[in-house]
Amino acid sequence: MRSSILKALTPPSLRGYQRAYLWPDIIAGLTLAAVAIPEVMGYTSIARTPLATGLYTILLPLLLFALLGASRTLVVGGDSATAAVLAAGLIAMGSSVSDSPGSDRWVALCALTALITGLFLAVARVLRLGMLGDFLSGSALIGLFTGIGIQVASGQIPALLGVKPRGSTWLEQQWGWITAVPALSWTTFAFGAGTIALIVAGMLFAPRLPASLIAVVGLLIVSIATSASAHGVAVIGKVTGGLPALSFPAGVTWADAVAVTPVALSCTLLVIAQSAATSRKVAMAAGERADVNQDLVGLSAANIAAAFSGTFVVNGSPTKTQILEQARGRTQVANLVVVVATALVLTFLTGVLASLPHAVLAGVVFMIGVSLIDLPGLRTLARRTPAEFVIAVTTMFTAFLVSITAAIILAVALSLLDVIVRQYRTPGDVLVPKADGGYEYDAAHPGVQSEPGLIVFRYGGDLFFANANAFIDKVEDVVSSAKDPVRWLILDTSGISNVDYSASANVVDLLHYLDHRGIHVVFARPTPMMMTSLRHYGLAAPLKNVQIFTDLDAAIAAFHEAQSKPAPSDPAANIDTDHSQNGN
Secondary structure: OHHHHHHHHOOHHHOOOOHHHHHHHHHHHHHHHHHHHHHHHHHHHHHOOOHHHHHHOOOHHHHHHHHHOOOOOOEEEOOHHHHHHHHHHHHHOOHHHHOOOOOHHHHHHHHHHHHHHHHHHHHHHHOOOHHHHHHOOHHHHHHHHHHHHHHHHHHOHHHHHOOOOOOOOHHHHHHHHHHOHHHOOHHHHHHHHHHHHHHHHHHHHOOOOOHHHHHHHHHHHHHHHHOHHHHOOOEOOOOOOOOOOOOOOOOOOHHHHHHHHHHHHHHHHHHHHHHHHHHHHHHHHOOOOOOHHHHHHHHHHHHHHHHHOOOOOOEEEHHHHHHHHHOOOOOOHHHHHHHHHHHHHHHHHHHHHHHOEHHHHHHHHHHHHHHHOOHHHHHHHHHHOHHHHHHHHHHHHHHHHOOHHHHHHHHHHHHHHHHHHHHHOOOEEEEEEOOOOOEEEEEOOOOOOOEOOEEEEEEOOOEOOOOHHHHHHHHHHHHHOOOOOOOEEEEEOOOOOOEOHHHHHHHHHHHHHHHHOOOEEEEEOOOHHHHHHHHHOOOOOHHHHOEEEOOHHHHHHHHHHHHOOOOOOOOOOOOOOOOEEEOO
16 A cells, blocks of 8 residues: 555656666766756847746756656756747737847746746646647658757857847848948957857767866856956856746736737647657657656646746757766656756856856857757758658748748648648559469559459548549549459458548449449458448448458459359349458
8 A cells, every 4th residue: 555655656757766776867967967057048048038047947847847747868948949939939029018038028928928838738738639749740840940940040140249130030130240240349259159169079079078068167267267348248247046936927917928829839839749759769769658648747837837937938858858868867866966956056156157258158059059950851851752851941941031930830731731642642552463473562553453354452541531532533543444344343441441521422422433334342351440430421321232341362252253153133143242241
């Protein structure tokens, strides 16, 4: 009894914890903290919030996910993609809603967005909508994250150069810093370029070292030693220290909640897609099964905690999760170590951050943006699946030329359209004899037949309104172009699991067409769901003249037996029904 109670009280991600995991988790947690802390500080320049809010994203949110989520190693916190979606969405609403970035009202709206995102995630959990993440195809995600990466990286260039950002659209912003290059601050540029150089050097020569942390700490020391702010280098200034005060987002109204809801919806979809994909990947690598719906509980609580601690939307991070895996972290205990390390930084070290140049954080974020640009993925799509490459490129350009929210909507629409197009283009195959005996399926083409008088046709997808006519056309083509008059058509329906109302009407038309041509129709290996769907739409009567075989060989044998007997007036009259069952 006691053991069952303890099991029920143990967080899902920590069940089965072993003492041998503790030391590896502590080391992995410290390694992750060294990378995550400077990164989340950098995300504040994307979300346009105070520096401390970045640290808040890996304080209570990560703690609550560790206690309520299912994944053993998913790292939750601030994320470049969701921060970019958030900032772009609020800016697009205009000054009446967004006010100036970085202001108290801006922070409150960011927190409100996190709260609504958390509530949406809770609804998704109740309705078991973890599959919503599947609405973004891999090609759309490659394009989306590449577009976000281009926007994030290019958005840091003015801070790297020490020039004032200009323009409202992406193209205007790029032209703005290009024309401002003659006025760049060389001392500021030295800090920004130095940051990028240190991170790149770490990636190339010492990938296990926390290059971002080394760059931040090293250049912070240089800034203090050289009094960089006195030489025109913009620095962060005073950073709010201490743990966050828990409160509802201040000063927000119901109208504000309505206004930020579209942004929260975009963030919700992105959180589900990115977190679910990461959680599944690490679970499969460990020989475990991901529980996406339980992870939604943790993600919902994490975002609600983010809202009440005055920070922005949090997400499952693929890069940080990968770092934890590489550091041999075993469980969420490693993430609890990150929480403790972050609390110590907030309590004791925020004072020294005042002299950190903005260009250093810009360099960190620039490299984060570059890491999102998936050129190998784009090349693979271009070489292997040009249609998906078009989806990726279209989504990519929409992300930085129009808006990230529009790119997410477009990515979902293109992903669904891709599914419909694939279903519409489902190939039809005909069973043909092999040279050495037996049969094999071959792509349907004019003149193909299984044998004189027989066509065995297989369709590999469900029938619905968009592809029903294509299915009919394929059947009509093989029947009308066969070398010999077709007497039997065996439809191998093993690949059809469902038929909708529109398609069922098309099936009736097909049966009438075949009946007028004197062709006997057989359904071979139909799925129970397909037959249930057909009967549900009132097709019991048309199916009376359709024989149904659960075995394809038996259906072909029935054709041979029918051909060996005198032709009856009714094609089905003399067929042995021992291996079949009537359609009704």
